[in-house]
Amino acid sequence: MDKTLVKTLQDLIVQSAACYGEKTFLKEKAGKEDAETTYVQLYDNCRKVSSFLQKSANGKKLHAAVIGLTSAAYLTAYFGTVGGGNVIVPLDAQMGVDDLCDHLQRSDAEVFFFDARYAPMLPAVRKNCPAIHTYVSLQEMPDVLSLAQVLAENEPMEWTPIDPASCAAILYTSGTTGKSKGVMLSHSNLIDNTMCQDNESTPEDVLLTVLPIHHVYCFTCDILLSLRYGTTVCVNDSMMHIAQNLKRYQPTLILLVPMIAETIYKKIQAAAAAKPDIPIQAIANAVFGGKLRGIYSGGAYLNPKLIEGYRALGIPIAQGYGMTECSPRISTANLEDESIGDIGTIVNGCEVKIVDGEIWAKSPSVMMGYYHNPEATAEALTEDGWLRTGDLGYVDEKRHLFLTGRKKNLIILSNGENVSPEELENKFAGLDWLSEVLVYAENSMITAEIFPNTEFCEAYGIDEMKRLLQEQVLEINKTVSSAKQIHCLRIRNVEFDKTTSKKIKREQSQQGAIFQ
Numbered sequence: 001m002d003k004t005l006v007k008t009l010q011d012l013i014v015q016s017a018a019c020y021g022e023k024t025f026l027k028e029k030a031g032k033e034d035a036e037t038t039y040v041q042l043y044d045n046c047r048k049v050s051s052f053l054q055k056s057a058n059g060k061k062l063h064a065a066v067i068g069l070t071s072a073a074y075l076t077a078y079f080g081t082v083g084g085g086n087v088i089v090p091l092d093a094q095m096g097v098d099d100l101c102d103h104l105q106r107s108d109a110e111v112f113f114f115d116a117r118y119a120p121m122l123p124a125v126r127k128n129c130p131a132i133h134t135y136v137s138l139q140e141m142p143d144v145l146s147l148a149q150v151l152a153e154n155e156p157m158e159w160t161p162i163d164p165a166s167c168a169a170i171l172y173t174s175g176t177t178g179k180s181k182g183v184m185l186s187h188s189n190l191i192d193n194t195m196c197q198d199n200e201s202t203p204e205d206v207l208l209t210v211l212p213i214h215h216v217y218c219f220t221c222d223i224l225l226s227l228r229y230g231t232t233v234c235v236n237d238s239m240m241h242i243a244q245n246l247k248r249y250q251p252t253l254i255l256l257v258p259m260i261a262e263t264i265y266k267k268i269q270a271a272a273a274a275k276p277d278i279p280i281q282a283i284a285n286a287v288f289g290g291k292l293r294g295i296y297s298g299g300a301y302l303n304p305k306l307i308e309g310y311r312a313l314g315i316p317i318a319q320g321y322g323m324t325e326c327s328p329r330i331s332t333a334n335l336e337d338e339s340i341g342d343i344g345t346i347v348n349g350c351e352v353k354i355v356d357g358e359i360w361a362k363s364p365s366v367m368m369g370y371y372h373n374p375e376a377t378a379e380a381l382t383e384d385g386w387l388r389t390g391d392l393g394y395v396d397e398k399r400h401l402f403l404t405g406r407k408k409n410l411i412i413l414s415n416g417e418n419v420s421p422e423e424l425e426n427k428f429a430g431l432d433w434l435s436e437v438l439v440y441a442e443n444s445m446i447t448a449e450i451f452p453n454t455e456f457c458e459a460y461g462i463d464e465m466k467r468l469l470q471e472q473v474l475e476i477n478k479t480v481s482s483a484k485q486i487h488c489l490r491i492r493n494v495e496f497d498k499t500t501s502k503k504i505k506r507e508q509s510q511q512g513a514i515f516q
Contacts, residue, residue, distance in 0.1 A: 001228055003195045007164040008187035010083045012194070012227050014159070017043035020203065020230040026072050027249065028235040037072040039230075042079070045072075047156035049080020049147075054157060056111060056134045057086075063108050063170070065089040067100070068115030070213040070235050073138040073147050075223065077113040082168045082187070083159055089170045089182075090214040097121045101128040107170050107182060107371065110134065116141045164188040170371050171216055171324050182371030183324045185216070192364035193327035194224040196347045201253065203230035206291070208251035210236040210260065216328045217298055221255055243267075243287070250289035257299040259502070261317065262306055262430070268313065284313040294335035296320065298328075300503075301403075301422070303429040304340045311338075320344040321401055325380060325387055327365040331401040342400035343393075352395055358407050359389045392420060409506060411441045417483035419446060421506075424486065427476045432456060433465050436496050438504055442488060448473065449490040466491070 001019050006012050016025070020039040027034045037045075053062065064081045066088060068074045081088040089107040091100065093115075100121060104112065105128065112125065112132050116139040125132065140146045168187045172180040201207070207226055211218035226233045234249035236242055242260075256264075268287055272280040285292075295310065295317040302319045310317040318333030321343035330352065331344035346352050350363035366387045369377035380388055392410075393403040405420025412418055421439035424446070428437045436451040452465050469489060477485040496504040 001230070003228070006191055006195065006228075008162045009079065009168055009190060009224075010085075010159055010162050010187075012191065012224065013043050013046055013079050013083055016227040016230070023203065023230060024232050025226070026075070026233050026235065028071055029237050035072070039227075042072070042076065044156050045076045045151055046080040046083050047159060048151050048154040049076055050084030050086075050159065051154040051157035052150045053081060053084055053086055053111065055154075061086050062110045063087045063089055064111035064113060065091055065104055065107060065109040066113040067091040067093055067095075067118060067214075068113075068138050069093060069237075070209055070218075071138065074113075074115075074213060076151075077136070077138065077147065081111075084157060085160070085162050085166070087167050087170060089172075090219070092172070092214050093212060097124045101125055103172055103180070104129045104132065107172075111136065113138060113147070115139065119144070162187060164191070167368060171214070173324055181373055181376050183216075184368040184371050185324075185327055186368050189327045189365050189367060190216075190220065190224065192349065193220050193329050193347075194228055196329065196349050196363075196365070197332055201225060201229035201231045205229070205231045205252045206234060206249060207231050207253045207255075208234050208236055208245060208249050209255070210239070210242060211255060211257065211299075215299075216324050217322070218255065220328060221296065221298075246287060246289045248289075250291045252291050252293050253296070254288075254292065255296045255298070258297055258302045258306065258319075259300065261295060261297055261310070262303070265306060265309055266432075281314050284315060288315070294318070296333045296335075298322070298333070301426050301429065303426070305430050307340055318344070321403060323389060323391075325367045325389075326350075326361055326363065327367070329365065330359075330361050330363075330389070339398075339400060341402065342396070343403050344401060346395070346399045346401055352401065353386075354394055355388075357392045357404075359391045359393045359401070359403075360386045361389060362386045411439075411446065413441065413444060413483060419484050424448065424476065424480070424484065427479070428472065431468075431472065433460075433468055436492075436504065438496060438506065439486070440506070445487045446485060447488040447490060448486045449492060451492040451495050462491075 001015050006015055017039045022038045022040055024036045025039045025042055026037040064086055066077045078088050089109055091103055101124060110131055111134040113136045116137050135144060137144045137146045140148055164187045167184050168190060169185045170182045172182050209222040236245045268284045271283050297317055297319040307317055316335040318335050320329055320333040321331045322328035329347050330350055332347050333344050350361055353360050362385050390407050391403055392405045392407055393401060395401055405422040409421050410418050411421060424439045425437050428434055433453050433456040434450055435453050438449045440447055457465050473486050498504055
């Protein structure tokens with residue numbers, strides 16, 4: 001694809017259809033078989049949705065929300081909306097009815113595309129969101145207009161050019177503190193992030209998509225990049241089925257978050273222990289379907305030991321870094337880069353500088369601002385376009401980016417010392433007997449609060465877990481300055497509260513016995 005011809009998401013759909021035609025873009029389960037959508041079919045169906053929306057709004061531009069799992073229907077609603085010059089609002093598939101209504105109201109949505117599983121929420125949505133005049137189910141269901149009907153009753157619309165600087169999407173963050181903010185991303189934001197690197201995939205590649213589609217990490221790196229390179233995307237229909245889907249679709253590439261990567265790695269290790277006569281590399285190869293050439297990781301800290309473990313299996317795993325406000329990539333993974341400890345190389349066209357320890361980024365991928373929230377926009381963006389990421393880190397001479405923590409999470413002790421809790425939390429990564437950890441200051445003492453692995457505790461007892469925890473803390477304290485040493489331990493009897501993206505909410509009451 002000639003990337004100079006692509007300035008908007010509309011252009012991307014048009015060019016992908018022209019370049020890849022009848023090639024399969026998406027595979028998804030339909031009973032025992034796979035339903036396939038070609039690049040041309042996606043283009044035609046998106047223009048039918050655009051035609052429908054134009055009629056629904058009497059030719060005016062509108063905001064349409066969509067909620068559901070990755071599917072051809074979801075992507076048709078998404079690209080049909082933005083292709084016609086409207087704004088899409090992808091919503092978190094895990095949110096409850098109150099949050100759903102809140103996001104629909106705050107985004108000024110007038111059309112609501114929804115997965116049929118959300119039908120029980122419709123009465124509350126109809127009551128609380130009077131601005132929504134059109135409801136479309138992504139699957140067929142009684143008494144509700146379905147996407148299939150929309151496609152059957154509308155002809156493909158002839159798209160007119162879109163201003164690249166216009167808003168394409170409003171994505172609500174799921175922050176660990178405070179109310180979610182609506183990140184406005186323009187067409188040019190998303191296209192810049194899609195086109196900023198080269199040679200990341202090929203038409204011969206097969207990608208298994210497992211991450212939530214409403215996250216820009218999944219949407220840009222799984223969907224938009226695949227449209228650019230002509231990759232076939234296969235849908236993992238459930239995390240419960242990931243093992244069988246790896247064998248079913250035999251991906252060459254996969255994007256994961258560290259938690260999933262670690263879970264699969266542990267299963268490979270367990271299988272190898274049960275079958276010592278089979279080389280572990282052969283077991284790993286079979287687990288991933290036999291054709292995997294690499295794993296990309298993002299969204300959270302990736303333990304260097306896990307990187308080394310996968311490389312020993314013959315599987316390169318590399319991580320990148322970004323945020324919704326940057327569409328999302330600030331640094332990107334490289335499967336051929338054998339460095340460990342960094343979070344990737346800064347992408348082309350992006351400037352990064354460190355201001356008082358904080359990472360600032362400036363690029364064409366940086367958001368337009370927060371929807372209806374000028375105060376938050378002013379806090380995040382400088383007048384000359386720098387994005388204050390809120391993350392702490394540094395850059396080396398090779399443009400490798402390193403992350404050390406979150407600015408707002410910094411622990412400031414009475415002696416003036418600044419301590420990054422993430423730096424200490426990461427030192428607990430990869431321990432079989434520990435499930436979750438949170439580090440904070442309590443009475444001016446650095447405290448580590450953990451939720452143990454319940455299976456381990458059942459098998460070996462809480463006393464053994466305490467012994468291992470104390471040993472681990474002693475080892476950690478040897479590696480840090482006296483100001484950063486952990487002096488207090490707390491064990492929880494319940495999991496930490498989390499956001500829908502599975503990040504621990506840092507501001508919550510302690511619920512566990514304490515020992516020092």
